[in-house]
Amino acid sequence: MHTTEETRHIGFLLMPNFSLIAFSSAIEPLRMANWISGTELYQSCLISQDGQPVFSSTGVGTRVDHSLDKLPKLDVLFVCGASPIARTGNETIISWLRKQKTSGQAMGGIGTGSYLLACAGLLNNYRATIHWWDTDRLLEDFPHTKVTRNLFEIDRDRFTCSGGTAAMDMMLFLIGQQRGMELAAAISEQFVCERIRPGDDQQRVPLRARLGVNQPKLIEAVQLIEANIEEPLTTSDLASHVGISRRQLERLFRKHLQTMPSKYYLEVRLEKARQLLHRSSKPVLQVGIECGFTSASYFSTAYRNHYGLTPREERKRMAEPQDEGSQPATFGRSRLIT
Structure with a gap:
C-alpha cells in the first residue's frame, strides 16, 4: 500500500468518555477504503488534549498519537464527544477550538462533539445535528446554529452526525463524494450494511x-x-x-x-x-x-x-x-x- 499526493489526513480528537461505537463507526470506513483500493487514500491519527490515553464511556482505553499542541497538518478534525456531555472540564478544549475559527480548518462533530463545536462558535450559521437525546439542549443553547434531527449534516466545511452508527453513514457519504460511490458501496458491503442511509434520514427508530x-x-x-x-x-x-x-x-x-x-x-x-x-x-x-x-x-x-x-x-x-x-x-x- 502506498501513499499518494491525494492522501487525506483525518484527525480524531477523543474526549474522555467518548462513544466507542461512534468513533469506531467513523474510523473503520477509512481503513477499509485503503484496504479495498490498495492505496493509502486516508491517513488517520488519534488526538487527546495532553497526548495521554483516553478512556471511552465503556472503560476501554485508547492510546493516541498526538496532543493538541503537536498536531500535524490535517484535512479534517473530528471531535468525538463524551457520552453523556460532560458538564465541566471542557474549557481548555473549547478555548483551543475557538482559536481554529479563522484557520479555515474543516471540522466535524461526532455525537456530542457537535456541542463542543457549537460552544466554540464553530457552528454559528451552519446546519448541524447531534444525538436526538441532546437536540433540545443544542437548540436552546445555540440559537445561531441551524439544528436538525437528521442522521448527519454536511454544510460547507462542517460535518456533524448524531453518533452511533450514523457516523459510518456520514463517513461513507464523504468517501463517496471524494472517491466515488462505487468505493463507498464496496465498504458498506464489507461491513454487512444493508444500505448507506442518507443524511436526511431521521434518527429515531420508527x-x-x-x-x-x-x-x-x-x-x-x-x-x-x-x-x-x-x-x-x-x-x-x-x-x-x-x-x-x-x-x-x-x-x-x-x-x-x-x-x-x-x-x-x-x-x-x-x-x-x-x-x-x-x-x-x-x-x-x-x-x-x-x-x-x-x-x-x-x-x-x-x-x-x-x-x-x-x-x-x-x-x-x-x-x-x-x-x-x-x-x-x-x-x-x-x-x-x-
Missing part, C-alpha cells in the same frame, strides 16, 4: 418498530402522547382525536402494551423529565412544568415512585464525581498495552 406493533389507532395515540408532553391530554381526549371510544383505546393499550393509556402517558413524561435533568441545566421545577407536572410535590412523588429517587436527588447524583476504580487495560492502534 414508532411502529419501537412499539413492536402495527395497530394504526394505537400508533396515532402514542404519537399524540409524545407530541403533547407539557400539556397532557386526557384519555378521553386521546380517544376522541384518534376516532375511537375511550374503552376501545384502553383495550388497545392493554392488548399491545400491557398497560393503560394514563400510565403509559405518565411514563413518557417521566422519561422526558429524566432526559432534561440529565441533559439540561434547567431548574427542577421548570423541568416538571415542561413535562406536564403543575405540582412540584406530584412531580417529585411520581418521579420517586418510578425511578426510586426524587428529581433533586437525581440531579445531585449526577453532580457527584464517579468512582472509576481500577482502569482497564489500554488498547493501542492494534495491540493491548499491559
Whole structure:
C-alpha cells in the first residue's frame, strides 16, 4: 500500500468518555477504503488534549498519537464527544477550538462533539445535528446554529452526525463524494450494511418498530402522547382525536402494551423529565412544568415512585464525581498495552 499526493489526513480528537461505537463507526470506513483500493487514500491519527490515553464511556482505553499542541497538518478534525456531555472540564478544549475559527480548518462533530463545536462558535450559521437525546439542549443553547434531527449534516466545511452508527453513514457519504460511490458501496458491503442511509434520514427508530406493533389507532395515540408532553391530554381526549371510544383505546393499550393509556402517558413524561435533568441545566421545577407536572410535590412523588429517587436527588447524583476504580487495560492502534 502506498501513499499518494491525494492522501487525506483525518484527525480524531477523543474526549474522555467518548462513544466507542461512534468513533469506531467513523474510523473503520477509512481503513477499509485503503484496504479495498490498495492505496493509502486516508491517513488517520488519534488526538487527546495532553497526548495521554483516553478512556471511552465503556472503560476501554485508547492510546493516541498526538496532543493538541503537536498536531500535524490535517484535512479534517473530528471531535468525538463524551457520552453523556460532560458538564465541566471542557474549557481548555473549547478555548483551543475557538482559536481554529479563522484557520479555515474543516471540522466535524461526532455525537456530542457537535456541542463542543457549537460552544466554540464553530457552528454559528451552519446546519448541524447531534444525538436526538441532546437536540433540545443544542437548540436552546445555540440559537445561531441551524439544528436538525437528521442522521448527519454536511454544510460547507462542517460535518456533524448524531453518533452511533450514523457516523459510518456520514463517513461513507464523504468517501463517496471524494472517491466515488462505487468505493463507498464496496465498504458498506464489507461491513454487512444493508444500505448507506442518507443524511436526511431521521434518527429515531420508527414508532411502529419501537412499539413492536402495527395497530394504526394505537400508533396515532402514542404519537399524540409524545407530541403533547407539557400539556397532557386526557384519555378521553386521546380517544376522541384518534376516532375511537375511550374503552376501545384502553383495550388497545392493554392488548399491545400491557398497560393503560394514563400510565403509559405518565411514563413518557417521566422519561422526558429524566432526559432534561440529565441533559439540561434547567431548574427542577421548570423541568416538571415542561413535562406536564403543575405540582412540584406530584412531580417529585411520581418521579420517586418510578425511578426510586426524587428529581433533586437525581440531579445531585449526577453532580457527584464517579468512582472509576481500577482502569482497564489500554488498547493501542492494534495491540493491548499491559
